[in-house]
Amino acid sequence: MMKKIFLSLTLLALTASIILVACSKKVEGVTDNIAALNPTNIDLAAGNWKTVLLTRPDTFLVAAPAATNSPAYVAELNEIKGAQRSLTYEQRAAIKYWSAGSVLRWNEILRGLVAKHNLPPYQNEDGSYPIPSSANPFNYPQFPFSNPPYAARAYAYISAAQYDALVAAWHYKGLYNRPAPYKVDSSVNALVPKTVLPSYPSEDAVLAGTMVAMMSMLFPTEIAYIQQKVTEEEYSRIWSGANVRSDIVAGEALGRQVASVFIARGKVDNVGKAVGTPAQWQQFVTNALANGKTPWYSLEAPARNPMLPFFGNVKPFLFDSATVVALRPGPPPAENSDEMKKETAQAKNYITNAPRENMRIVQFWADGVGTYTPPGHWNAIAASDFITQNYSEVRWARNMALLNMTLMDAAIVCWNTKYYYFTPRPTQVDPSIKTLTGVPNFPAYISGHASFSGAAATILGHILPAKAAEYTAMAKEASDSRMLSGIHFLIDCSTGLQVGQNVGGYAIKRAQADGAE
Amino acid sequence: MNKHIINRLALACALVLTLNVAQLHAQTDEDAIMMAKKQFCIGGMYSRGSWKNYWEGTLKRNNLNLGTVSNQMLGFMGTYGVTEKLNLLVNLPYATTNASAGTLHGQKGLQDLSLWVKWMPLEKDLGNGTFSAYVIGGVSFPTTNYIADYLPLSIGLHSTNLSGRLLLDYQLGNFFTTVSGTYVYRNNITIDRSSYYTTEQINSNKVDMPDVATEQLRIGYRSSHLIAEAIATNMNTLGGFDISRNNMPFPSNKMYATTIGVNVKYTLKKVEGLSLIGGGGYTVAGRNVGQSTMFNAGVFYILDFNGIGKKSSKAAKK
Numbered sequence: 019m020m021k022k023i024f025l026s027l028t029l030l031a032l033t034a035s036i037i038l039v040a041c042s043k044k045v046e047g048v049t050d051n052i053a054a055l056n057p058t059n060i061d062l063a064a065g066n067w068k069t070v071l072l073t074r075p076d077t078f079l080v081a082a083p084a085a086t087n088s089p090a091y092v093a094e095l096n097e098i099k100g101a102q103r104s105l106t107y108e109q110r111a112a113i114k115y116w117s118a119g120s121v122l123r124w125n126e127i128l129r130g131l132v133a134k135h136n137l138p139p140y141q142n143e144d145g146s147y148p149i150p151s152s153a154n155p156f157n158y159p160q161f162p163f164s165n166p167p168y169a170a171r172a173y174a175y176i177s178a179a180q181y182d183a184l185v186a187a188w189h190y191k192g193l194y195n196r197p198a199p200y201k202v203d204s205s206v207n208a209l210v211p212k213t214v215l216p217s218y219p220s221e222d223a224v225l226a227g228t229m230v231a232m233m234s235m236l237f238p239t240e241i242a243y244i245q246q247k248v249t250e251e252e253y254s255r256i257w258s259g260a261n262v263r264s265d266i267v268a269g270e271a272l273g274r275q276v277a278s279v280f281i282a283r284g285k286v287d288n289v290g291k292a293v294g295t296p297a298q299w300q301q302f303v304t305n306a307l308a309n310g311k312t313p314w315y316s317l318e319a320p321a322r323n324p325m326l327p328f329f330g331n332v333k334p335f336l337f338d339s340a341t342v343v344a345l346r347p348g349p350p351p352a353e354n355s356d357e358m359k360k361e362t363a364q365a366k367n368y369i370t371n372a373p374r375e376n377m378r379i380v381q382f383w384a385d386g387v388g389t390y391t392p393p394g395h396w397n398a399i400a401a402s403d404f405i406t407q408n409y410s411e412v413r414w415a416r417n418m419a420l421l422n423m424t425l426m427d428a429a430i431v432c433w434n435t436k437y438y439y440f441t442p443r444p445t446q447v448d449p450s451i452k453t454l455t456g457v458p459n460f461p462a463y464i465s466g467h468a469s470f471s472g473a474a475a476t477i478l479g480h481i482l483p484a485k486a487a488e489y490t491a492m493a494k495e496a497s498d499s500r501m502l503s504g505i506h507f508l509i510d511c512s513t514g515l516q517v518g519q520n521v522g523g524y525a526i527k528r529a530q531a532d533g534a535e
Numbered sequence: 536m537n538k539h540i541i542n543r544l545a546l547a548c549a550l551v552l553t554l555n556v557a558q559l560h561a562q563t564d565e566d567a568i569m570m571a572k573k574q575f576c577i578g579g580m581y582s583r584g585s586w587k588n589y590w591e592g593t594l595k596r597n598n599l600n601l602g603t604v605s606n607q608m609l610g611f612m613g614t615y616g617v618t619e620k621l622n623l624l625v626n627l628p629y630a631t632t633n634a635s636a637g638t639l640h641g642q643k644g645l646q647d648l649s650l651w652v653k654w655m656p657l658e659k660d661l662g663n664g665t666f667s668a669y670v671i672g673g674v675s676f677p678t679t680n681y682i683a684d685y686l687p688l689s690i691g692l693h694s695t696n697l698s699g700r701l702l703l704d705y706q707l708g709n710f711f712t713t714v715s716g717t718y719v720y721r722n723n724i725t726i727d728r729s730s731y732y733t734t735e736q737i738n739s740n741k742v743d744m745p746d747v748a749t750e751q752l753r754i755g756y757r758s759s760h761l762i763a764e765a766i767a768t769n770m771n772t773l774g775g776f777d778i779s780r781n782n783m784p785f786p787s788n789k790m791y792a793t794t795i796g797v798n799v800k801y802t803l804k805k806v807e808g809l810s811l812i813g814g815g816g817y818t819v820a821g822r823n824v825g826q827s828t829m830f831n832a833g834v835f836y837i838l839d840f841n842g843i844g845k846k847s848s849k850a851a852k853k
Contacts, residue, residue, distance in 0.1 A: 044743060048738050048739055130732065137780060139781065381685070388779070388782045389732065390730065398730060
């Protein structure tokens with residue numbers, strides 16, 4: 019009897035494994051199957067919103083489109099009708115994917131690029147580290163190493179460029195008022211939600227053109243990959259009946275032109291000098307010693323050059339460089355003070371027998387090597403909330419630009435502070451402090467995570483006031499996570515959070531004055 | 536020599552570490568030894584594995600920020616003979632990890648509970664020896680909420696696994712050969728992060744764990760008081776992705792490891808039912824795993840529920 023039972027159990031287990039093997043285990047991303055974007059307000063007046071770099075919405079001319087009764091336009095309608103007669107599964111999948119929102123999709127794609135390139139270079143034979151070169155981006159280490167400050171700047175430039183480009187696009191949409199193909203010809207199927215928003219130039223193509231153009235500056239090894247996505251998005255809009263080819267062509271050209279303004283700024287925003295030289299790295303040490311302080315040193319083996327020590331001199335978006343200095347907080351308590359001794363003991367305490375919940379908090383917010391970084395995490399948080407708001411693409415872009423300019427400027431103030439004070443990490447002070455996540459390779463005061471999170475929560479709380487308290491709590495948890503993991507002192511986190519909130523205040527001022535509220 | 540006598544006297548359990556992540560196997564789920572009816576073998580096993588070099592994809596390297604990564608395990612194991620041909624096995628290890636260099640904190644905790652059903656449907660004389668076949672099914676699941684996404688210092692991968700194994704054994708005199716093949720289904724795991732990058736960005740906290748196939752060959756000497764064997768094991772994940780250059784490992788990496796090892800089991804003559812075991816192994820080839828050197832030692836004792844003082848089972852009388 020027993021034998022039979024266990025025999026059956028064995029067979030059952032084997033059968034179960036075979037059945038389970040047959041099942042797909044493919045993980046579905048949280049936005050893989052979301053509904054098509056169907057804005058509650060098309061924001062037709064957005065052509066008047068305040069741009070970031072463009073001096074006027076019509077700085078770049080978009081020529082008047084052909085009339086919808088012209089032979090050229092009719093031919094474009096026929097292109098759609100021909101495509102719609104035999105759409106493949108892949109084509110329908112592309113329509114569905116992009117219909118969720120172009121700002122959203124490009125933001126997700128950008129997060130993926132940041133994660134892919136967020137890898138510290140492996141050391142040279144002599145123990146020094148190679149520096150990625152934008153002149154030779156495919157050589158190891160590939161350019162860029164998209165660490166948090168680099169990533170913050172990339173998100174900001176792309177978001178701001180996409181916002182300016184869409185403001186320009188909305189200007190021309192209002193000016194030319196060309197209806198969508200399915201409005202002109204009822205035999206064109208609308209495979210995405212219908213809208214009264216004029217279709218010329220195509221907002222999707224504007225965003226695609228901006229993105230691929232920005233790649234030359236930010237992720238030059240990914241141009242070919244992004245170009246594939248651009249083509250897919252643009253065709254998806256034709257297949258879906260949302261745009262004719264001339265909407266697409268005009269949109270992509272406009273996006274590329276607006277991107278050129280941002281690329282020109284990027285060439286002179288001081289990021290090229292952010293890495294510094296070995297002599298400059300040594301100067302930080304010399305200065306600290308001259309002031310009787312213990313200089314920060316790298317805890318990696320071999321010691322790695324500090325991450326972007328002059329990123330604090332990069333030109334911000336929301337204020338001028340003098341304000342960066344003004345926003346820099348006062349010094350932390352002296353290293354031999356009772357307060358710092360207490361905080362060192364506290365760091366040790368946190369990592370000793372850390373509860374699982376603390377580990378969860380640490381890992382959830384770690385956003386370290388190989389991830390989209392803390393700015394990317396806040397983009398993901400914002401995106402998941404914006405999805406529920408049914409924003410127009412231009413409002414999506416505006417809110418993402420506000421968020422990412424805030425994050426970049428928070429990075430600038432934070433990095434400026436880090437290298438101004440050049441303070442050690444807890445593990446440098448007490449080597450017995452083993453950390454629950456990797457120790458970032460730059461000075462401790464003030465915490466990058468705290469700065470990013472304070473800034474992001476402040477502007478997001480302004481954009482979505484109903485969630486303000488939730489964002490504040492998340493920022494606090496993100497900030498705390500760095501203490502709990504033993505890589506930061508309390509003062510690094512509490513001050514960073516405050517500095518981030520101060521930076522966020524500038525974003526709120528801009529938001530209140532940009533014409534969108 | 537009657538195999539059942541050997542089985543009854545020589546049963547013990549052992550550990551084989553294959554991954555850079557500590558993995559514990561009761562030897563009895565991988566060998567051709569059955570407990571006699573109503574006998575319960577219990578024991579404890581200590582094992583230690585460590586590596587300095589690992590394969591980042593196919594590139595062999597070291598890492599000065601990890602130094603030597605080691606894992607230690609203390610496992611409880613038990614095997615019960617339901618019948619001569621049907622055994623139940625259980626094991627549960629406590630594991631700790633450590634890196635000798637760098638700043639990362641090691642982990643510790645109870646790992647996965649494994650339950651196995653081992654069935655010997657066939658045993659017959661073949662030539663001058665004995666051929667036997669085994670069908671083995673197992674399930675293992677994490678007993679605690681330990682962290683998986685903390686490689687290489689997590690104590691395990693936190694997936695629930697279902698294993699199916701076919702094992703064939705041929706014994707000629709005191710010499711034997713065992714071959715086995717195993718398919719392990721691993722369910723998706725949930726990590727603390729809300730997104731991660733494999734070869735693409737995944738915006739989910741769920742991780743698709745590739746299944747695992749293993750093959751094993753054991754050759755050696757087997758008598759009533761001594762077993763000495765050489766073991767070669769090949770382990771492959773069926774999918775997964777390589778660690779990118781200078782990146783950290785991830786639970787759903789493609790993993791491959793070929794390990795060779797030896798195992799010795801000695802059953803005391805003076806104390807019936809008590810056996811000692813020791814062994815070692817080395818990873819000769821791999822991908823996204825550490826090049827582990829492993830040692831283990833254990834003590835096992837057979838509790839006979841056939842009645843105190845009753846020294847021979849039905850099988851032994853054959």
